[in-house]
Amino acid sequence: MSAYFSDVLTLAQKDLRLELRVRNTVPAMLLFVVSALVVFHFALPAGSSDLAAKGMLWVAIVFTALLGLGRAFVAEREQRLLDGLLLAPCDRSAIWLAKTVSVLGFLVVAELVALPAFAIFFSGIDGATIAGVALADLGICAVGTLLAAMAVAGRARELLLPLLFLPLAIPIVVGGVGASVADDPGRYLGFLALYDAVFAIISWASFEYVVTE
Amino acid sequence: MSTSLRNNRVPLAAGLAFALISAAIALVFFYAPVDEDGLNQKIFYFHVPIALTAYACFIWGAWKGLMHLWKGKPGADLESYVAIHLGVIFGAMTLITGSLWAKYRWGHWWLWSERQLVLFLVLFLFYSAYFMLRFSVEPGPQRENLCAVYAIFGVILIPISFLAIRLANQYIHPIAFNRHGPQMATSQFATFCVCLAAMLALFAALYQFELAGKRLDEKLRELRELLA
Amino acid sequence: MIRARGLGRSFGAKRVVRDLDLDVPRGGFLLVTGPNGSGKTTLLRLVAGLLVPTAGELEVDTTRERVGFLGHEPLVYRELTALENLDLYGRLYRVPERRERIGMLLERFGLWDVRNERADSFSRGMLQRLSLCRTLLHDPELLVLDEPFNALDEEGSSLLDRELAELRPGATFVVATHDPDRVEHLASDRLAFA
Numbered sequence: 305m306s307a308y309f310s311d312v313l314t315l316a317q318k319d320l321r322l323e324l325r326v327r328n329t330v331p332a333m334l335l336f337v338v339s340a341l342v343v344f345h346f347a348l349p350a351g352s353s354d355l356a357a358k359g360m361l362w363v364a365i366v367f368t369a370l371l372g373l374g375r376a377f378v379a380e381r382e383q384r385l386l387d388g389l390l391l392a393p394c395d396r397s398a399i400w401l402a403k404t405v406s407v408l409g410f411l412v413v414a415e416l417v418a419l420p421a422f423a424i425f426f427s428g429i430d431g432a433t434i435a436g437v438a439l440a441d442l443g444i445c446a447v448g449t450l451l452a453a454m455a456v457a458g459r460a461r462e463l464l465l466p467l468l469f470l471p472l473a474i475p476i477v478v479g480g481v482g483a484s485v486a487d488d489p490g491r492y493l494g495f496l497a498l499y500d501a502v503f504a505i506i507s508w509a510s511f512e513y514v515v516t517e
Numbered sequence: 518m519s520t521s522l523r524n525n526r527v528p529l530a531a532g533l534a535f536a537l538i539s540a541a542i543a544l545v546f547f548y549a550p551v552d553e554d555g556l557n558q559k560i561f562y563f564h565v566p567i568a569l570t571a572y573a574c575f576i577w578g579a580w581k582g583l584m585h586l587w588k589g590k591p592g593a594d595l596e597s598y599v600a601i602h603l604g605v606i607f608g609a610m611t612l613i614t615g616s617l618w619a620k621y622r623w624g625h626w627w628l629w630s631e632r633q634l635v636l637f638l639v640l641f642l643f644y645s646a647y648f649m650l651r652f653s654v655e656p657g658p659q660r661e662n663l664c665a666v667y668a669i670f671g672v673i674l675i676p677i678s679f680l681a682i683r684l685a686n687q688y689i690h691p692i693a694f695n696r697h698g699p700q701m702a703t704s705q706f707a708t709f710c711v712c713l714a715a716m717l718a719l720f721a722a723l724y725q726f727e728l729a730g731k732r733l734d735e736k737l738r739e740l741r742e743l744l745a
Numbered sequence: 746m747i748r749a750r751g752l753g754r755s756f757g758a759k760r761v762v763r764d765l766d767l768d769v770p771r772g773g774f775l776l777v778t779g780p781n782g783s784g785k786t787t788l789l790r791l792v793a794g795l796l797v798p799t800a801g802e803l804e805v806d807t808t809r810e811r812v813g814f815l816g817h818e819p820l821v822y823r824e825l826t827a828l829e830n831l832d833l834y835g836r837l838y839r840v841p842e843r844r845e846r847i848g849m850l851l852e853r854f855g856l857w858d859v860r861n862e863r864a865d866s867f868s869r870g871m872l873q874r875l876s877l878c879r880t881l882l883h884d885p886e887l888l889v890l891d892e893p894f895n896a897l898d899e900e901g902s903s904l905l906d907r908e909l910a911e912l913r914p915g916a917t918f919v920v921a922t923h924d925p926d927r928v929e930h931l932a933s934d935r936l937a938f939a
Contacts, residue, residue: 307839310836311836311837314836314837315837318822318833321825322825325824325825326824379822383818383820384816384818384820385820385822387816387818387820389837391793391795391809391812391814392809392810392834392837392838393808393809393837393839394837454663454667455650457654457660457663458653458654459653459654460653461653463649464646464650464653467645467646467649468646468649468667470642471640471643471646472643472670472674474639474678474681475674475677475678475681478682479681481685481688482684482688485688486687492684495680495684498677499677502673502677503673506669506670510586510666510669513586514662516658516662516797517657517658517795517797655756657755657756657799658797738758742760
């Protein structure tokens, strides 16, 4: 058991270290999310409510996450580095978990900028929204990492990932927007937790099959 | 696995489907009472069975996917693909009949308050992406695994999306259109059941037919390989 | 140790390995030759466990942590240093006395001086040597080497010769090469792809 988690830690550390060296994914995500928020300002005509803006926040988060997820397995595929990980005795699902953790880290960093930016450009963020973002991030990264591994197995991988991801992201958006705007955020947060639990488990269990050639 | 038409179930399934569909059409137009909505309510007799059959296709496809991953059954991948392929066709029909029904009843081609329709739209997008996935990966063990996993994700997405859409309606459309409840008169219910049976039989027939064709293709390919 | 019956592997419609029977005993050395694209790499990847067969059966009587694979790609992260790369694999393979073993291997392959350099500054030959360190790091009992002398200069090649000679008695080998004369004396079995 502890060997499993030490593998996850080793792999996650590797991803973080690579990002710190190369520094291309996180800055891109940061810039993207702020640019997106600016675009949304121009996309919301006069008379649009605060609530419409809150909805747009979730669109920004989903597409920023897509940007990060698109980079997740690129090195592993281009240089065949996934072979190196698959040869190792570690459990395949540990690779998934480590990648999910590192993508989650990048997304959280992007949101640490995005949420204050949103509060400045549009309106304040309450606790329910933050809780929604936290729960949604888990779901996005869990499912997204698995789908990124799928997309990278084929041709046209940059095109494929958004197509695979968006239908599965719809419930996340519903949960998140609901938590931000509804009077009773608890129900939506509960739904997000359900989504996270269900999809994290099946992603964890099925990763092994996705990487078998 | 015999590919001869005589030895597989295609003629039987096709015959059954033909009989049931004829019976269904007869019942819908001559037996079932005309509702206050008028003739357009008859679409309902097709729309809902088609929708239910589409669900059946997706569930069957996910089951075959699970069999492929778990039991390693040969041929399960092809069966899963055919089921999902048909599911997308039935799903498209669901969207079309549902849209027609909405247009004639409410005057709009699309109603976001119609939860079933919205669910089908999401599923249609999801399963269309299945084909993008399938045809961007080279045939082989990995493609079979990917498609099986995706099919299983789909079937889990069905209830989750349904819940999501319900929750979404609460902050998008607090006021919903009234719609008919599921209470039906006996004659309506009987007609409905025959239509449902007809659609399922149609699925079964198309499924067997397409499978037989694809298995034949595979056999031909194998033979060509052996001769080469 | 390796047993194949009717082994086949296709990629799409293309059958690359077809109906192969193989028996490699423990301690054997299988020398695989053949032109480019004939299926050598595919066979080695099958034996290493990176590919699953699409036909027939293949039994490899060892666990993943005792297999060392050297492929066409060096399998090292370009932005990490030599030391960091080997440390990563050392952790994943749970190599005992990791630091000492890494140091020893780097020295044996003449990479000690560049241990803190990033792999993207390495020449092709140095990458191959680093990849060899990675392959041997966890003391494997089955060595699957795909054209190991590729990109190595005179010095690198003699280092590898020495290593192979030393490891020969304690391990089983499957080696594909364009230069069979070099390792002919070590081989116990030969397989030629057409």
